[in-house]
Amino acid sequence: MSEYVIDDREMPRFRVNRQAMVDPDVFAKERDRIFEHSWLYLGHETELRKKNDFTTRTVAGRPLIFARDNEGNIRVWVNSCPHRGAMLCREPRGNARFLTCFYHGWSFSTAGEMVAMPGDEAYGEDFERPDLAAPPKVDSYRGFVFVSFDPDIVDLKTYLAGATEYLDLVCDQSELGMEVLSGTHEYSVKANWKLLVENSVDGYHAVSTHQRYFEMVLAARGKLDPSALGASRGIDLGNGHAVIAGEPATEDLFGRPLSEAGAQERADRYARFRELYGDGWVERMQGTRNMVIFPNLIVIDLVMGVVIRKIDPVTPDYLEVSAWELAPPDEGDELRKQRLDNFLTFWGPGGLASPDDVEALETCQVGYGGRKELGWSDISRGMNGSVNSSTDEFQMRTWWRRWNELITGEQLPPEEQAPLDGVFVAPRRSPDHAESAV
Missing domain, CATH: 3.90.380.10 (Naphthalene 1,2-dioxygenase Alpha Subunit; Chain A, domain 1)
Incomplete structure (x- = not known):
């Protein structure tokens, strides 16, 4: 029997332990067992009306960039420079062809590709230039865009069910x-x-x-x-x-x-x-x-x-x-x-x-x-x-x-x-x- 939920069909009575509302350990389990393995709402496609529009969101504790690239495609990127981790977009929304980190100037297109690295020659010819990172799963239904951090999750429509x-x-x-x-x-x-x-x-x-x-x-x-x-x-x-x-x-x-x-x-x-x-x-x-x-x-x-x-x-x-x-x-x-x-x-x-x-x-x-x-x-x-x-x-x-x-x-x-x-x-x-x- 769960320590958090009593589901008594005979009385009938349904009760929830208030410890679930205050316990840091429960909160940590929610982050790990629920938010890491669900489809989570990010935003609506119509928030990005023009090419290169972007807005920033937090989902499951992760800073994300919700963008429309130069071809008009919806893109989702982790809002962190692959160099040293600084946020690429510090504004809540905007329109820009390039996402440039203010810390060291690394720059990326809205399609996630690296376009500039100051002092590029210092890294050598064979250095792998990193692109932006994306959540494992991104999909939408009727304009509602969701992400999931579980690469093995069921498809969005199956998850949404009824x-x-x-x-x-x-x-x-x-x-x-x-x-x-x-x-x-x-x-x-x-x-x-x-x-x-x-x-x-x-x-x-x-x-x-x-x-x-x-x-x-x-x-x-x-x-x-x-x-x-x-x-x-x-x-x-x-x-x-x-x-x-x-x-x-x-x-x-x-x-x-x-x-x-x-x-x-x-x-x-x-x-x-x-x-x-x-x-x-x-x-x-x-x-x-x-x-x-x-x-x-x-x-x-x-x-x-x-x-x-x-x-x-x-x-x-x-x-x-x-x-x-x-x-x-x-x-x-x-x-x-x-x-x-x-x-x-x-x-x-x-x-x-x-x-x-x-x-x-x-x-x-x-x-x-x-x-x-x-x-x-x-x-x-x-x-x-x-x-x-x-x-x-x-x-x-x-x-x-x-x-x-x-x-x-x-x-x-x-x-x-x-x-x-x-x-x-x-x-x-x-x-x-x-x-x-x-």
């Missing part, structure tokens, strides 16, 4: 492909990284934690009718990935109301998508989804915007977050303006949701100081039924079982759930999109 279907529901919202809007929301939380994973797929906390947001919505709309919400389900997508998927509401509930012009444009867009993909797929598209792609990528399609959230563990009690908004590049100015307003009001750094979540997670981490007296967190909600909803914790348990398997070797059986039906299984009529070539 998550590909929900990425398709996001990416099909534009015939041109979705784009990441300029600007990055970067923040930190004094809490364990797994708490933000849980929070991102937790519908149970919404009303109590985000009361101010719902008060704003009520003031803006004059009413707030929960009965307009459709059904929702937590769904196991395989390999530790999970999603809360919601049916479309019978009327808009969240955010400030769209203008007449904005509402009409949105309706026209969905009418076009029905022609392309069929009614059932578009009905699913009009619903909501909070998805975690194991271990640390969150994609949330809710409140007039799609959030891409990359969670980076730094220490057992400190994490950093990078978040972006994904949007259709072909929507009109009016709808884009209202999308941004609603998105920032909820998700932004001064919004009515993200700061609440940070506060909640940091109080949890403080509370773990009493773990000798209260040693276990409970994640049992919904275990007593076969049809869960967004306020249950099925999706968190799905993630934790995969975590537990990788950390301890113990493989716990999945929970039995009633088969999905209706809008949750409506197929996409048109052929699948091909993945982007990296």
